[in-house]
Structures are given as structure tokens and as C-alpha cells.
Amino acid sequence: MAVDRLMPTPEAADLIALTREIADRELASRADEHESREEYPEGLFRILGQAGLLGLAYPEEFGGGAQPYEVYLQVLEELAARWAAVGVAVSVHTLSCHALNSFGTDVQKKRWLPDMLAGDQVGGYSLSEPQAGSDAASLACKAERTSNGYRITGTKAWITHGGRADFYSLFARTAPGSKGISCFLAPGSVEGLSFGNPERKMGLQAVPTTSAYWDGAMLDGDRLIGAEGQGLQIAFSALDSGRLGIAACATGLAQAALDAAVAYANERTAFGRRIIDHQGLGFLLADMAAAVDSARATYLDAARRRDAGRDFSRQASVAKLVATDAAMKVTTDAVQVLGGYGYTRDFPVERYMREAKIMQIFEGTNQIQRLVISRKLAV
Template sequence: MPVDRLLPTREAEDLLDLVRDIADKELAPRVDEHERTETYPEGLFGLLGQAGLLGLPYPEEFGGGNQPYEVYLQVLEELAAHWAAVAVAASVHSLAAFPLLSAGTSAQCQRWAEDILSGSLIGGYSLSEPQAGSDAAALTCRADKGPDGYRINGAKAWITHGGKADFYALFARTGPGSDGISCFFAPGQTDGLTFGRPEEKMGLHAIPTTAAFWDDALLAPDRLIGREGQGLKIAFSALDSGRLGIAACATGLAQAALDAAVTYAHERTAFGRKIIDHQGLGFLLADMAAAVDSARATYLDAARRRDQGRPHSRQASVAKLIATDAAMKVTTDAVQVFGGYGYTRDYPVERYMREAKIMQIFEGTNQIQRLVICRQLAR
């Protein structure tokens, strides 16, 4: 059912109408087949790029939509309500673009930004490693500078769009300690770069997640984004925005589960009444609706702070924590509403529940979000 949104302008309302139309026509008819067969939706991200949906929060100067984050996140939510894997990949694409658009030189932005924001180049984010997930400062992948550029050696893990992306925001060690990590704009096709087979995941089957292996691969000097040693600062700044993207995706997934549960509760009867008219189940649906509305409110609060240039790191962590925990609860409760049918693949709610779990983990686990919040309170 359409969500009654509070959008700042008529232009934003028209944009959301466009997104719904694209999602209804291009995502909804394809999602079940691709998720069931674990096949990549070829051409779909190019279509989203042509519609202007992959560069919404970035400047018009480079082909972006110059939309406030408040609007961009509601676009992500709408996409996620139709196809979570695609929405997450779109969020990661925006995350991968952030280092270039925020810390790149004018020449670098002129060279690559327009192709990224138009969807001609699809991006992946390559920070995590097999032994350095939540502890990003512990990464060991190295970038050794020589006369011809940087030689990259090491392994990366958990890359959304791994092996499919055209570029990666790559974080590698150029020196000791937390100040020895740098950021690179790495092409997806590079001699010495190979990828592992896609992970066999619980959900989000249509978009591959892989490891990457760098074996003496050479990156030209102009592939360095920002200064040497600036990588963690760039990464953490990007993750504030990325966490908001995941919060919006989780909210869209929860909304889809709520909608499915309410529709089923109107159709199913028990003891001579629609099951929605039984107070026990009605209260369960009410709690689900309250959780979805609360999740949306938290990410919009953080987005509005970001749009106003105000500190929002704590609010981004709160939004990610609240929205993804809500998605896990709401999708689980949706399965309960469906009863035995909810446990089968005849209905999408079992998929929603599987997809919700990872949202409590990536872009910083919810335990890490609590740590971020606690540290800010301690200050």
C-alpha cells in the first residue's frame, strides 16, 4: 500500500511517483525469478542510472540529481520495498561514489564522476577484509608506492557487486597505524585482480557478494583519492551516509512485510471472522506498523541533520540500529501472521525475513552502532 510520505517539494513527490512506476514495472515482475535462481539482473542498474536514480544526492555539475538526503533515502526505501537486493546495491554504489565526490580532485571528478552518477560505471565498496571487518583499522591489504604507481597486494572480503562492478572504492595500507590507510579509485578490470566465487548467502541472492584478491596489481598514481593516510577518515565519513542508506533499505523491507501481512490478514478468515479482526493478531500488526513508522522517523531525522550540515554521526548509527532491528522483528512477525504458509516459498515473507538478517550486520554491525553511540555519549 502507498506510504503517506512527507516530502519537502512537489518535485520530490513527482520523483517518488517515477520511482514507484519504475519499481512496479521493472523490479516487481523480476524479483522472484532472480532471487530464486540467484541470477544477476543484467541491464537493470543501467536503467536505474538512465532514470537518474543512481546519482540523486550528488551535484548537478557532474550529472547528479542534487536532491537532499531526505528525498534520496525515501527513493531507496521505495526500491527496497520492491527488491531489497537492488536497493542495497544502489546504496552501495552511492557509498562507493562518496570518496571521489567528497575527496577527489577536480580533475578526478571531471574524469569519472559523470559516468558513475549516470550508471555507466557501477561501483563497489572494498573496505572489509577476512580478519578486519568491524575493526577497519586492522586491515592488511597493502599499497606500496613505486615509480609507476601503487602495487596492491592482499585480500578483501564481503564486496557487494564483487566481480560485476566497474570500479571499487579500495582502502589499502600505505603506512603504519590507523593513519597509514589510503583510498583508491580502482578499476574493476585490473591485471592481478581476481575474485572468489560468490558467497552462498541466506538472502539478497540476485546481487553477488565476493572476496577480491590483489596480486601485485598496479594502480596509477592518479588513482589515489585524497592524501595518503586519509583513508580511514574518508571511509568513516562515507559510512555515516552508507548507514543511512541501509536504514532506508531496512525500512522499505519492513514496509513490504507489513503490507503483505495486512493484505493477508484481510483475506484469511478464522472462527468466522477475518483474522485482522481478532484482537491478538490486530495488536501484532499494530506493533509492526509502529516499528516501521519509528524506523522511518529515525532515518529521516538523521537525513535532515545531514542536509542542514549538522553533526549526524550518532543519529546515523541510531537510525541504522533502530531500522534494521525493526526490519528483523517486523519480517519475523509477518511470517507469524501467515502461519504455516509464511514458512513456505509460496509467499514472499520468508524471503523478507532472510533478507532482514544481513541488515543488522553490514555497514557496521548493530553492536558497533551501539559502540559508536556510547562513545559519543561518553564525550
């Protein structure tokens, strides 16, 4: 069921219509097969890039769409409603472009950003390490200055698109302490860089998540983004926007589960009536719909604050928390609506339920979101 969206401009409404057309044709028709086979969707991100969907939130000067975040997130929701792994990968790509766009020099942006926004170069975000997830200040991967640039040594973890991405926003230590982290725009292929086998995940299996092993790999000096020691500032400046991306993906996933449950409840009969006409199940579906609508409202509120130049950090954490918790509950309830069929792979709701769980974890666990929100309340 297409969501009845209130778009800010006719151009934005046309963009949503285009997104739905592409998502129905290129994503919905392929998602089940690729996920069940754990098969990467070759060529898909180039199609999305050619349609202008991989640079929506960035300036036209470098090939972006110059769209408000409110619009970009609704595009992301539509993609995730057809294929959550692709929606998440697009969100991560957008996050990976942030460092260069916001902290790069004009020379760096002119050199690299157009290909990134056009989808000719798909990105990954390389912040986490095996011992450093939410605690980014404890990063151990080292970037040692040399006469020609930087030598990178260490291990990074949980990289979406790992081994497949053309570039990575890489965060590594150039000095001791929390102010010793720096950011690099690292190429996806360089001598001394290798990747582990894809993680054996519960969901989102078509797009790999891997560890990266940097064994003295060399990066040119112009690959440093911003100043040395500015890495955590760069990373944290992107996190609120990244959390909104996951909130939008979670909302799309929840919408897909709701649509599947409603369709089934309108067709399935029991005791002489459609099961949607039985009050107990009808009320369950009503609660699911309310959860989806509430999730959408929270991420749109945060996005509109961002677009207006207002602080949106607390609202971003609220949106990530509300939307991902809603996705977990709605997908679980969708399985319940379908009964035994919901527990089989003949229907997509079991996949939706598996995919929802990770959304409560990445881009900061929901426990971290509660910490952020409570600290904002204490100020």
C-alpha cells in the same frame, strides 16, 4: 500499499512517483525469480541510472540529482520495498561514489564522476578484509608505491557487487599504523585482480558478494583519492551516510513485509471473521506498523540533520540500529501472521525474513552502533 509521504517539494513528490513506477515495473516483477535462481539482474542498474536514480545525492555539475539526503533515502526505501538486494546495491553504489566526490581533485571528478552518477559505471566498496571488518584500522592489503603508481597485494572481503562492479573504492595500506591507510578508485578489471566465488548467502542472492584477490595488480598514480594516509578519514566520513542508506533499505523491507501481512490478514478468515479482526492478531499488526513508522522517522530525522549541515553521527547509528532491528522483528512477525504459508516460498515473507538478518550486520553491526551511541552519550 503506497506510503503517504510528506515530501519537501513538488519535484521530490514527482521523483517518488517516478521511482514507484519504475520499481513496480522493473523490480517487483523480477525479484522473486532472480532471487530464487540467484541470477544477476542484467541491465537493471543501467535502467535505474538512465532514470537518474543512481546519482541523486550528488551535484548537478557532474550529472547528479542534487537532491537532499532526505529525498534520496526515501527513493532508496521505495526500491528496497520491491527488491531489497537492488536497494542495498544502490546504497553501496552511492557510498562508493563518496570518496571521489568529497576528496577527489577537480580533474579526477571531471574524468570519472559523470559516468558513475549516470549509472554507466556501477561501483563497489572494498574496505573489509577477512580479519578486518568493524576494525578497519587493522587492514593488511598493501599498496606499494612504484615509479608508475601503486602495486596492490592482498585480499579484500564482503564486497557487494564483487566481480560485477566497474570500479571499487579500495582501501589499502601504504604505511604502518592507523594513519597508513589510503584510498584508491580502482577499476573493476585490471591484470592481477581476481574474485572468489559468490558467498552462499542466506538472502540478497541476486547481487553477488565476493572476496577480491589483488596479486600485484598495478594502479596508476592518479587513482589515489586524497592524500596518502587519509584513507580512514575518507572511509569514516562516508560511514554515517552509508548507515542511513541501510536504515532506509531496512525500512523498505519492513514495509513490504507489513503490506504482505496486512493483505493476508484482510483476506484470510478464521472462526467466521477475517483474522485481522481478531484482537490478538490485529494488535500484532499494529505493533508492526508502529515499528515501521518509527524506523522511518529515525532515518528521516538523521537525514534532515545531515541536510542542515548538523552533526548526525549518533542519529545515523540510532537509525541503523532501530530500522534494522525493526526489519528483523517485522519480517519475523509477518511469517507468523501467515502461519504455515509464511514458512513456504509460495509467499515472499520468508524471503523478507532471510534478507532482514544481514541488515543488522553490515555497515557496522548493531553492537557497533550501540558502541557509537554510548560513546556519543559519554562525551
